[in-house]
Amino acid sequence: MPQPTTDAVAIQTDQLTRSFGSFVAVKALNLVVQSGEIFGLLGPNGAGKTTTIRMLTTMLPPSSGSAMVAGRSILADPVGVRKRMGYVSQMISADGALTGCENLLLFARIYGVPKAERRQRIDDALGFMGLADARDKLVRTYSGGMIRRLEIAQSMLHRPQVLFLDEPTIGLDPAARHQVRDRLKELRRSFGTTILVTTHDMDEAEDLCDRIAIMKSGFIAAEGSPEELKKQAGTESMDEVFIHFAGEFSDSTNYQDVARARKTAKRLG
DSSP: OOOOOOTTEEEEEEEEEEEETTEEEEEEEEEEEETTOEEEEEOSTTSSHHHHHHHHTTSSOOSEEEEEETTEETTTOHHHHHHTEEEEOSSOOSOTTSBHHHHHHHHHHHTTOOHHHHHHHHHHHHHHTTOGGGTTSBGGGSOHHHHHHHHHHHHHTTOOSEEEEESTTTTOOHHHHHHHHHHHHHHHHHHOOEEEEEOSOHHHHHHHOSEEEEEETTEEEEEEOHHHHHHHHTOSOHHHHHHHHHOSOOSOOOHHHHHHHHHHHHHHO
16 A cells, blocks of 8 residues: 655556456556646556546546545545546536536535535636626536536546546637646646546647646656656657657557547537
8 A cells, every 4th residue: 555645646557457357457556646737648548547547536446556636546536536536537417407506506506515615616717717797597508618618627627636638629629628727737836736637638738738648558658747758759740759668559449449439429519
């Protein structure tokens, strides 16, 4: 078991492993994410990124090893982990038949936000994410970027210490991607939120992340700041960094991966 996290460490894994039958999706992962970091977890489809996030968010038990998130063990105190983290998946979680405000009220109840504080937290979240003017509009009328910002607002209502984002800008146009990235940077500046994000957009990773780990076949192939990784790979291109450490081609993308990505892009587009 890893030692309890200190104030300087938000996420720490110790030999974290997940197998599905004979297939080992995540192999003895040792990872440390500092408090207040924006940390990128990159890699080709099938590298183990989403499986890692599912374990860290307590949605999937590890086969062996353990991890601490916001000072709580994913094995010994999963409820404590969930109280201290937020999660935005690839798939849309906002209800299009409700307004933005109604969606946030629903999530405030789910997260157990005290009733006396809900209205102010909702107002603050909408304002912070640039959605105050759209609070009473049905979410099905929102653009893709607005939906993603609303989902981030939902995940932050209970003021988590750690926020997990699985490809948050997938399917968004360039302007919407920049808006989402700017809001994530502001979350870190304003609240000190630790953010772990996955993305296939290497420009986004370079712009957004303090440090990056590149996964390949379930293990960490390289880790460092964007500049450190470029130096290690002998290139100025983050795309070439990815190719250098993860391999130019991957045969691990399956039908479900493609279908999920296209469905998300269609719903956000």
